[in-house]
Amino acid sequence: MEPDTQQAEKENLSAMVGKRSATNTFSRIFRYSAYKIVMLFFTVAIGVYLTVLIANMGGYVDTIRRAQIREAIALVIRGDETMRLLSVEERTAIMNEMIVQEEERLGLNQPFIIRSFGFLKNALLLDLGFAEQMTSDSGSKLVRLVILERLPATLMLFATSNLFLFFFSVFVALYLSRRYGSFLDRVIIALAPTSAAPGWFYGIFLILIFAALWGILPFGGMVSAPPPENRLDYALSVLRHMILPITAVVISQIFLTAYNWRTFFLIYSSEDYVEMAKAKGLTSRDVERRYVLRPTLPTIITSFALLVIGLWTGAPIFETVFNWPGLGRTLFMAIGFYDTPIIVGSTVIFAYLLAVTVFLLDIIYALVDPRVRIDEGGRRA
Amino acid sequence: MNMFLKSLREITRYPSAVAGLIIILVLVGISIYAPIVMPYSEAVRLWRGGLGVWEDNPRVAPPAWTNLFRSVHLPATIVLNSTDPSIEKEVVEVNPTTRSSTVTFSFDYPYEGFPQEIVLLFNAKYTEKSPFVGLTWIKPDGKEVNMGSFSLKASQGYYVSQDERLQRRLGGMPPHEGLFLDPEAVAETPMAMAGTYQLRIDGVLFEEGADYDVKMVMYGKVHGIAGTDHLRRDLSVALLWGTPIALAFGLLAALGTSLTTMVIAGISTWFGGWVDTFIQRITQVNLILPFLPILIMVGTFYSRSIWVILGVTILLSIFGGSILTYRAIFLQIRESPYIEAAQSYGASDARIIMNYLVPRIIPLLLPQLVVLIPTFVFLEASLAYLGLGDPVLPTWGKIINDAQNNGALFQGHYYWVLEPAVLLIVTGLAFSMLGFALDRVFNPRLRGQ
Numbered sequence: 092m093e094p095d096t097q098q099a100e101k102e103n104l105s106a107m108v109g110k111r112s113a114t115n116t117f118s119r120i121f122r123y124s125a126y127k128i129v130m131l132f133f134t135v136a137i138g139v140y141l142t143v144l145i146a147n148m149g150g151y152v153d154t155i156r157r158a159q160i161r162e163a164i165a166l167v168i169r170g171d172e173t174m175r176l177l178s179v180e181e182r183t184a185i186m187n188e189m190i191v192q193e194e195e196r197l198g199l200n201q202p203f204i205i206r207s208f209g210f211l212k213n214a215l216l217l218d219l220g221f222a223e224q225m226t227s228d229s230g231s232k233l234v235r236l237v238i239l240e241r242l243p244a245t246l247m248l249f250a251t252s253n254l255f256l257f258f259f260s261v262f263v264a265l266y267l268s269r270r271y272g273s274f275l276d277r278v279i280i281a282l283a284p285t286s287a288a289p290g291w292f293y294g295i296f297l298i299l300i301f302a303a304l305w306g307i308l309p310f311g312g313m314v315s316a317p318p319p320e321n322r323l324d325y326a327l328s329v330l331r332h333m334i335l336p337i338t339a340v341v342i343s344q345i346f347l348t349a350y351n352w353r354t355f356f357l358i359y360s361s362e363d364y365v366e367m368a369k370a371k372g373l374t375s376r377d378v379e380r381r382y383v384l385r386p387t388l389p390t391i392i393t394s395f396a397l398l399v400i401g402l403w404t405g406a407p408i409f410e411t412v413f414n415w416p417g418l419g420r421t422l423f424m425a426i427g428f429y430d431t432p433i434i435v436g437s438t439v440i441f442a443y444l445l446a447v448t449v450f451l452l453d454i455i456y457a458l459v460d461p462r463v464r465i466d467e468g469g470r471r472a
Numbered sequence: 473m474n475m476f477l478k479s480l481r482e483i484t485r486y487p488s489a490v491a492g493l494i495i496i497l498v499l500v501g502i503s504i505y506a507p508i509v510m511p512y513s514e515a516v517r518l519w520r521g522g523l524g525v526w527e528d529n530p531r532v533a534p535p536a537w538t539n540l541f542r543s544v545h546l547p548a549t550i551v552l553n554s555t556d557p558s559i560e561k562e563v564v565e566v567n568p569t570t571r572s573s574t575v576t577f578s579f580d581y582p583y584e585g586f587p588q589e590i591v592l593l594f595n596a597k598y599t600e601k602s603p604f605v606g607l608t609w610i611k612p613d614g615k616e617v618n619m620g621s622f623s624l625k626a627s628q629g630y631y632v633s634q635d636e637r638l639q640r641r642l643g644g645m646p647p648h649e650g651l652f653l654d655p656e657a658v659a660e661t662p663m664a665m666a667g668t669y670q671l672r673i674d675g676v677l678f679e680e681g682a683d684y685d686v687k688m689v690m691y692g693k694v695h696g697i698a699g700t701d702h703l704r705r706d707l708s709v710a711l712l713w714g715t716p717i718a719l720a721f722g723l724l725a726a727l728g729t730s731l732t733t734m735v736i737a738g739i740s741t742w743f744g745g746w747v748d749t750f751i752q753r754i755t756q757v758n759l760i761l762p763f764l765p766i767l768i769m770v771g772t773f774y775s776r777s778i779w780v781i782l783g784v785t786i787l788l789s790i791f792g793g794s795i796l797t798y799r800a801i802f803l804q805i806r807e808s809p810y811i812e813a814a815q816s817y818g819a820s821d822a823r824i825i826m827n828y829l830v831p832r833i834i835p836l837l838l839p840q841l842v843v844l845i846p847t848f849v850f851l852e853a854s855l856a857y858l859g860l861g862d863p864v865l866p867t868w869g870k871i872i873n874d875a876q877n878n879g880a881l882f883q884g885h886y887y888w889v890l891e892p893a894v895l896l897i898v899t900g901l902a903f904s905m906l907g908f909a910l911d912r913v914f915n916p917r918l919r920g921q
Binding site for chain 2: 130131134135137138141142145146281283284285286287288289291292295296298299302303310397400403404405406407408411412422423426427429431434435437438441442445446449
C-alpha cells in the first residue's frame with residue numbers, strides 16, 4: 092500500500108506544479124499579447140493617420156468636397172422656383188452664403204490639423220461617409236458596408252492560400268533537407284529565382300493555359316454565373332474558382348520559401364543535440380519534429396510573416412487579375428470611378444489587415460518561442 | 473579592386489549567374505540602342521498615336537513570324553500608292569476636254585489566309601467637274617470582278633469591306649474575303665488563292681489639270697516583329713522603349729531604397745538609445761503601411777509620372793524590413809576593435825557611419841540590391857496593369873494592361889500578353905539569378921548549404 096500512496100502523492104505534486112506553470116505561461120502569453128496589441132493599436136493609428144495625410148495632402152480631398160458642396164447647392168438653387176424671381180447678384184449672394192454654411196456644418200472651415208484628427212477617428216472607425224459612385228451589393232452607399240461586404244471573399248482566398256503555402260513549404264523544405272543535394276533539391280534551388288515575379292504575373296500565365304487554351308478552369312470570378320442554388324454545388328463552384336489563384340500564389344512563392352527554409356533546417360540539423368538524438372535511435376520523424384522543427388519555428392514564422400505582408404499588399408492587383416470580388420478589386424474599381432472615400436477606406440482596412448496579421452503571427456510566435464513562454468521575453472520585437 | 477576581380481572570376485563558376493549576366497548585358501545593350509534609333513520624344517509621340525501615325529497598320533495583328541507555325545499563312549499589310557513612281561499611271565487623251573487615267577496596282581499574294589480589311593483612299597484635284605472612276609479586280613486566274621464605279625470628291629475613302637452591294641455580288645461573303653476566294657480549294661474552310669492580283673482603276677478626267685491619286689491599303693492579319701494592338705500601334709515601339717524604362721526604374725528604386733536603408737540602419741545602431749528605439753518604431757509602423765494601396769492613392773490623386781512614383785516608392789521603402797537585417801550585422805561590427813580605434817583618434821560620428829560601418833556591409837548589400845531590382849520592375853508593371861502607368865511612356869506593363877482591357881486572353885490574342893510578359897520574366901530571372909550567385913560568392917557562410 093505504502094509505495095502506492097507515495098506514488099500518488101508524487102503524481103499529485105507534479106500535477107500541481109504543472110498547473111501552476113501552465114497558469115504562469117498563460118498569464119505571460121496574455122501579458123505579452125496585451126502589450127503587443129496596445130503597441131499595434133498605436134502603430135495602426137499612426138499608419139492610418141499617415142494614410143489620411145497622404146490622401147489629403149495639399150487639401151486634395153477638401154477640394155473635391157468643396158466642389159461637391161458647390162455643385163449640390165447650385166443645383167438646389169437652380170431648381171428652386173422662388174429663386175428665379177431674384178436678380179443674378181442676389182442669387183449668387185444667397186448661394187455663397189449657403190456654401191459657407193454647409194462648409195461650416197461639415198467643418199471644412201477649420202484648419203487642416205484639427206480636421207485631420209477628426210478624419211483619423213472616422214477612418215479608424217471606418218466611418219468614411221458615402222461612396223461617390225460605387226454601391227454595395229445590397230445597394231448601400233455607405234463606405235463601411237461596401238468594404239465589409241467584400242472582406243470575407245478576400246479573407247477566404249488569402250487565408251486559404253497562405254495556410255496552404257505555409258504547410259506545403261514546410262513539408263517541401265523538410266523533405267529537401269532530408270535529401271540534401273539530391274536532384275529535386277538542385278531543381279528547387281535553380282527555380283528559386285522565379286520567385287522574383289509576383290503571383291498575379293503567374294496568374295496571367297495560368298489563366299492563359301487553363302482557361303483560354305484548355306478551357307478546363309474558369310477565367311476568374313468567385314462562383315459560376317448564375318450561382319448554383321444548392322449549397323454544396325455553390326461550395327464546389329467556389330473551390331473550382333479558387334484553384335488558379337491559390338496555384339498562382341504557391342508557384343510564385345514556393346521555390347524561394349522552400350529553398351530558404353530548407354537552409355534553416357540544414358543549419359539546425361547539424362547541431363550536436365540532433366546528432367545526439369539520432370544516436371539515441373529516435374526515428375527520423377521524431378528527430379525532425381522535436382529537434383529540428385521546434386527551434387527553427389520562430390525564424391520560419393518571422394520569415395512567413397514578411398511573406399504574408401507582401402501577399403496582402405499585392406491583393407489589389409492579384410484580385411483584379413482573377414476578377415475576385417474582394418477588397419483589392421474594390422480598390423481597383425474605386426480607382427476607375429475616382430471614388431475617393433472608397434480608396435481611402437480600402438487603404439485603411441488594408442492597414443488593419445496587416446496589423447491583424449502581424450498580431451496573429453506575434454501570438455503564434457509567443458506560443459512557439461520558449462523564450463517568450465518561460466521568461467519575460469515580451470520586449471522582443 | 474583586386475577582390476572585386478576575384479569575385480567576378482568566382483561568379484563565372486555559376487552557370488545561372490553567367491546566363492543572368494549575359495541577359496542583363498543584352499538588356500543594357502537594348503536600352504542604349506533604343507534612344508539611338510528612336511529618340512525619347514519620338515517614342516512618346518508614336519505611342520500617343522493620333523492622326524496619320526498608325527493608319528496603315530492592321531488592328532490587333534500578331535507578329536509576322538507566327539506564320540512559321542501556321543498551316544494557313546496570313547497576309548501582311550500591303551500598301552500601294554499611285555504617287556509612288558514605280559506605280560504605272562497611264563493617261564490617254566480621249567477628246568480635247570476628256571482624258572482617261574488608269575492606275576494599275578499589282579501585287580503578289582502568297583498566302584492562304586484572307587486580309588483583315590481593304591481600303592482605297594482617293595485624293596482628287598478638280599475645279600468643277602469631278603473625276604469618275606471604275607474599279608476592276610483581277611484575280612490570279614484571270615477572272616475579273618467589277619467593283620463598281622463612282623465620282624470622286626476632293627478626298628474620299630472607299631471602304632471595300634463595307635460595300636454591301638459588292639458583298640451581295642460575291643455571294644454574301646465579306647468583300648475582302650470574296651475577292652481572294654479560291655473556288656478550287658479543297659478544304660472545309662474557305663481559302664484564299666495565292667498568286668498575283670491586280671486592281672485596275674479606270675479614271676475619267678473631265679477638266680484641264682484635273683487629276684487623282686489613290687492609295688490602296690490592304691490590312692493584313694500579321695504585322696512586323698511584334699504585332700499591333702487595338703489602336704493599330706506597333707508593339708515593337710513599346711517593347712523596345714519599355715526596356716530602358718524598366719531597367720532605369722528597377723535600378724534607381726533598388727539603389728535608392730538599399731542605400732537609404734543602409735545608412736539609416738547605420739545611424740540607428742551607432743547612436744543607439746532613443747534614436748534606435750525611434751527608428752525601430754517607425755520601421756514597425758512602416759511594416760503595416762499598405763504599400764501598394766498608398767502608391768495607388770498617390771497615382772490616383774497626384775501624379776502618374778513614373779518619377780513621382782519612383783520617389784514615393786523609395787520614401788516608403790526607406791524604413792523597410794531590411795533595416796532589421798542590417799541592424800543585426802551593424803551591432804556586431806560596432807564592437808570591432810577598429811571602430812574603437814577610430815573613436816579614440818576622434819573620428820566624427822558621420823565619418824564612422826559612412827566610412828567604417830557602411831562599407832563593411834556592402835558584400836551583403838550588393839546581392840540584395842541585385843535581387844531587389846526585379847521587384848521594382850514588376851512593381852512598375854503592377855501599377856501599369858492597374859491603369860496607373862505613366863500616361864505618356866510606353867512600358868511593358870501598359871501593354872499588358874491594354875491587352876487585359878481588350879480581353880486579349882479571352883479572344884485568343886496571346887501574343888499581346890506573352891510578349892511583354894516574357895520580357896518581364898526574362899529580366900526578372902536574369903537579375904534574380906545573378907543576385908543569388910552573388911550572394912553565395914560574397915557570403916560564403918551560406919555556400920553549400
